Amino acid sequence: MGALHEGHLSLIRHAAKENDKVFVTIYVNPTQFGVHEDLDSYPKTLEKDMGMLQKLDGELKDAGTSGGPIEAVFAPTTKTMYPTLPPDSSLPGTGSFVTITPLAGLLEGKSRPVFFRGVATVCMKLFNIVQPERVYFGQKDVQQTVIIKRMIRDFHLNTDVRIVPTEREKDGLAMSSRNVYLGERRRRVGIVLRQALRAAEAAYKMGKRSRDDILALAWDVANRMSMEQDEMSAEAGARFEVDYISLADPDTLEEVAVIDSEHGAVLSGAIKMLPLDAVRDGEVHGVGGDKVPVRLIDNIILERSDD
Amino acid sequence: MGALHEGHLSLIRHAAKENDKVFVTIYVNPTQFGVHEDLDSYPKTLEKDMGMLQKLDGELKDAGTSGGPIEAVFAPTTKTMYPTLPPDSSLPGTGSFVTITPLAGLLEGKSRPVFFRGVATVCMKLFNIVQPERVYFGQKDVQQTVIIKRMIRDFHLNTDVRIVPTEREKDGLAMSSRNVYLGERRRRVGIVLRQALRAAEAAYKMGKRSRDDILALAWDVANRMSMEQDEMSAEAGARFEVDYISLADPDTLEEVAVIDSEHGAVLSGAIKMLPLDAVRDGEVHGVGGDKVPVRLIDNIILERSDD
Numbered sequence: 001m002g003a004l005h006e007g008h009l010s011l012i013r014h015a016a017k018e019n020d021k022v023f024v025t026i027y028v029n030p031t032q033f034g035v036h037e038d039l040d041s042y043p044k045t046l047e048k049d050m051g052m053l054q055k056l057d058g059e060l061k062d063a064g065t066s067g068g069p070i071e072a073v074f075a076p077t078t079k080t081m082y083p084t085l086p087p088d089s090s091l092p093g094t095g096s097f098v099t100i101t102p103l104a105g106l107l108e109g110k111s112r113p114v115f116f117r118g119v120a121t122v123c124m125k126l127f128n129i130v131q132p133e134r135v136y137f138g139q140k141d142v143q144q145t146v147i148i149k150r151m152i153r154d155f156h157l158n159t160d161v162r163i164v165p166t167e168r169e170k171d172g173l174a175m176s177s178r179n180v181y182l183g184e185r186r187r188r189v190g191i192v193l194r195q196a197l198r199a200a201e202a203a204y205k206m207g208k209r210s211r212d213d214i215l216a217l218a219w220d221v222a223n224r225m226s227m228e229q230d231e232m233s234a235e236a237g238a239r240f241e242v243d244y245i246s247l248a249d250p251d252t253l254e255e256v257a258v259i260d261s262e263h264g265a266v267l268s269g270a271i272k273m274l275p276l277d278a279v280r281d282g283e284v285h286g287v288g289g290d291k292v293p294v295r296l297i298d299n300i301i302l303e304r305s306d307d
Numbered sequence: 308m309g310a311l312h313e314g315h316l317s318l319i320r321h322a323a324k325e326n327d328k329v330f331v332t333i334y335v336n337p338t339q340f341g342v343h344e345d346l347d348s349y350p351k352t353l354e355k356d357m358g359m360l361q362k363l364d365g366e367l368k369d370a371g372t373s374g375g376p377i378e379a380v381f382a383p384t385t386k387t388m389y390p391t392l393p394p395d396s397s398l399p400g401t402g403s404f405v406t407i408t409p410l411a412g413l414l415e416g417k418s419r420p421v422f423f424r425g426v427a428t429v430c431m432k433l434f435n436i437v438q439p440e441r442v443y444f445g446q447k448d449v450q451q452t453v454i455i456k457r458m459i460r461d462f463h464l465n466t467d468v469r470i471v472p473t474e475r476e477k478d479g480l481a482m483s484s485r486n487v488y489l490g491e492r493r494r495r496v497g498i499v500l501r502q503a504l505r506a507a508e509a510a511y512k513m514g515k516r517s518r519d520d521i522l523a524l525a526w527d528v529a530n531r532m533s534m535e536q537d538e539m540s541a542e543a544g545a546r547f548e549v550d551y552i553s554l555a556d557p558d559t560l561e562e563v564a565v566i567d568s569e570h571g572a573v574l575s576g577a578i579k580m581l582p583l584d585a586v587r588d589g590e591v592h593g594v595g596g597d598k599v600p601v602r603l604i605d606n607i608i609l610e611r612s613d614d
Contacts, residue, residue, distance in 0.1 A: 083460055094408045096461035101401045128463045152391055154403035156435045 002026040002075075003043040003177035004052050005029040007167035012053075012070065014164045021071035023130050024053060030078065030087040031095070032118025039089075041292070043177055046075060074130065081125055087257050089114050091193050097121045100154075106253045108143050108297065109269065109283050119144055122231055127157055135159050140166040140174045142268055142299040146253055166298070172198075174298045177287040179259065181292045183285035186273045189229060189238040193271045193298045200267050204302045209259045211247050218245050218269070234277035243270035243295070250301070261305050268299035309333040309382075310350040310484035311359050314474040318443040319360075319377065321471045323367050328378035330437050331360060337385065337394040338402070339425025347398075348599070349483055353382060381437065388432055396421050404428045407454050407461075413560045414553055414575060415450050415604065426451055427458050434464055442466050447473040447481050449575055449606040453560055473605070479505075481605045488599045490592035493580045496536060496545040500578045500605045503528040503552065507574050511609045516566045518554050525552050525576070541584035550577035550602070557608070568612050575606035 004026075015022045026049055039101050050073065057070040078087060085095045097117050103109075104116035127135065145163050152159060152244035167175045171196045173187070182190055200218035208214050222242050229237040248255055248266045259265045273294040279285065286292070309331075323327045333356055337599050340346035357380065364377040365507060385394060392402045404424050410416075411423035434442065444452050474482045479501045480494070480506050489497055507525035515521050536544040555573045556563055566572045582599040586592065593599075 084457060092408070096405070096407045096458060098403070098405055100403045103397070125461075125463050128465065131465075151403060154392075154432075154535060156432050158435065158438075 001028050001042070001177065002049050003045050003180075004049045005145070005167070005175045005177060005179075006271075007075075007138050007140065007175040009052065009056055010167050011138060011164050012056060013060075014162060014274075015134065015136045016069065018162070018184050019134060020167055022069070023072050023074060023132065024070055025074045025076075025126050025130070027074075027076055027081060027122065027126075028123040029081070029118055031089055031093075031097075031121055032115050033089055034112055034114050035089050037089075037112070038292075041288070043180060043287070065121070066281075074126075081122065089118070098124045098151060098155075100150055100237070103143070103147050103150055104128065108270065109246060111243060111270075116143070116147050120147060120263055124155070124157075126161055127302070132159050134162050136162045136164055138166060139163050139301070140176070140298065142266055142301070143253060146251065148234065174296070176296065178294050180293045181286040181288055181290070182273065183276070183290040184283060185236075185276065186238045186286065186290055186294065189240060190271070190273055190294075190296050191238070192222055192225040193269050195225075197269055197298055197300045199265050200245075200247075200301045201302065204259065204265075204267075209261065211255070211257050211259075214259075214267075215245055215247055218267075238276060239274045241271060241272045241274065246270040247302075248291055259302060263306035265302045266299060267298065267302055270295060270297045272296075308335050308349070308484065309356050310352050310487075311356045312474070312482045312484060312486075314447065314482040316359065316363055316446050318445060318471050319363060319472050320367075321469060322441065322443045323376065325469070326441060328383060329376065330379050330439065331377055332381045332383075332433050332437070334381075334383055334388060334429065334433075336388070336425055336429040338389075338396055338400075338404075338428055339422050340396055340419050341397050341419055344396075344419070345599075348595070350487060350594070365556075381433075388429065396425070400410045400424070405431045405458060405462075407457055410450070410454050410457055410560055413450070414551060414555070415577065418550060418577075418602075423450070423454050427454060429466075430455055431458065431462070434466055439466055441469050443469045443471055445473060446470050446608070448604065449484070449573055449608075450560060453573075475501075481603070483603065485601050485603075486603045488593040488595055488597070490583070490597040491578065491590060492543075492583065493545045493593065493601070494596055496532065496547060497578075497580055497601075497603050499529060499532040499547065500576050500603055502532075504574050504576055504605055504607045506554075507554070508609065511566065511572075511574075514567065518562070518564050518566075519535065521566075521574070522552055524553055525574075542587050545583060546581045548579045548581065550579060552576040554609075566609060571611035572609045573606060574609055575604070577602060577604045579603075 012022060026280055028042055028044055030039055038106050053070055053073060060069040087286050088094050098120040099117050109116055149161050171191050173191050196218040199221045200214045203214045203217050229239050246268045250264055256265055275293055276290040319329060335349055335351055337346055360377055360380060367376040395401050398420055405427040406424050407427050416423055456468050478498050480498050503525040507521045508526045510521045510524050536546050553575045554563055557571055557573050563572055582600055583597045
């Protein structure tokens with residue numbers, strides 16, 4: 001989707017290590033935005049992106065590793081990707097789509113009902129155009145990785161999925177193209193999601209296996225931060241809402257009551273950073289003056305263990 | 308879908324002329340049958356089919372043409388075709404599907420809402436498994452050909468679609484695996500659909516271009532036959548219902564009011580042969596004793612003309 005950051009570059013670096021030729025696709029896919037979502041305001045920075053890719057390509061060449069540099073960047077028009085009917089983001093939607101249910105309706109899909117239909121559809125097209133031996137997706141969008149794996153299996157697509165670890169800022173915030181909307185105040189509070197998930201992970205690592213024991217710790221962190229912000233003045237606080245904190249099966253993404261150690265689980269969450277109630281002089285603001293609500297997601301894989 | 312007849316063999320013969328290797332798939336795909344449709348009773352004759360294919364393979368080898376014989380028959384299990392979730396024929400349906408709208412909801416799709424979702428889904432899987440340079444479909448299922456062409460274009464599948472003319476019985480009835488359900492009496496009346504479409508085609512060939520002028524002739528034929536049958540005794544008549552007679556755009560399948568000569572049109576129809584009201588001694592019956600309602604479809608392409 002462009003608006004490249006270190007997370008995207010990490011995908012390319014991983015691909016370059018394992019393949020002779022790397023293809024990069026940049027396409028802000030309209031069908032994965034709901035009709036009331038932020039397609040129009042989504043950052044589109046193709047020129048800057050191309051600069052970053054050229055620089056990375058140079059680095060990869062200089063490194064002289066066995067892996068290939070960037071063979072091509074595919075940045076198609078919408079008429080190429082949707083050649084017959086204009087892209088439709090409505091439900092039920094006219095056009096040619098891939099639907100993956102019930103996976104696409106869970107977690108992120110609850111608040112974004114057309115999102116994964118758009119993702120699966122555009123990925124099917126891209127896979128057919130490029131015919132890659134391996135495709136690289138970031139761990140940050142864990143539901144996307146599960147859905148793409150399911151699509152590849154169900155449709156017998158001849159490609160391997162590689163999941164690349166989430167790139168993070170120094171304080172642990174997952175990198176995202178939408179982070180540019182966060183000014184310093186919302187940026188500082190936005191780390192709460194990571195902190196909540198880490199608290200739950202710690203419980204798992206200490207041997208807890210029941211949903212309640214594990215998620216209680218995450219909710220403690222989130223609720224405490226939420227109360228702190230609510231108690232602050234409009235000029236000091238940054239309010240947010242928790243959309244979900246989930247403990248789910250890694251293949252079906254269905255919520256689990258008790259983690260099967262041999263199977264592991266996916267701990268994930270989404271919060272919405274609300275627009276600031278009031279701004280202060282001298283404060284560093286995000287794109288849009290911190291008036292844009294920003295959804296942040298993150299996750300931790302609770303690996304299977306032999307205990 | 309198996310239950311092979313001359314129509315299927317014609318597809319293979321055409322494929323053998325144009326390709327070194329021919330792959331045949333036989334799979335009665337559950338997701339294209341509605342929950343109340345005839346999946347259980349649909350003829351499944353794999354052993355007989357394999358015999359016919361072996362015979363044809365021998366003929367192709369003997370002919371010694373440049374084209375290849377049958378390389379392989381792919382007759383997968385449902386667990387292979389639907390590896391994660393069991394096939395679901397309900398609406399909205401759980402699973403991984405390809406949907407092609409609005410095409411899939413027109414004509415046949417009106418009475419069979421999940422049909423083309425199932426067809427597109429299974430074809431996407433088969434195309435990915437076999438990765439054919441060319442795929443062969445029969446003209447008889449004209450809506451299927453339009454939908455497959457749309458799917459290939461929209462998803463950038465790397466395969467060419469070849470449409471093979473409909474194979475017909477001597478009197479013109481389109482061959483279909485479901486024809487075995489027609490005993491002599493329903494068989495004789497079933498030809499009405501072909502006759503109706505031919506009457507309309509004649510009008511087009513004589514220069515008529517308006518929908519009303521063209522379709523009136525088809526409805527005349529159908530209505531006359533329908534009245535004749537209704538007036539006969541239960542032991543003599545074979546009643547039927549017209550589902551639709553359509554004059555549609557070749558690419559969108561939307562109904563047209565006036566045919567654009569440079570674009571042509573698709574004339575198509577569907578009738579339902581009702582179970583016989585009463586049977587006579589000595590009469591030859593179809594499979595199921597002529598108690599199974601049988602849907603018949605047929606079509607004629609009104610080619611573009613330079614007039």
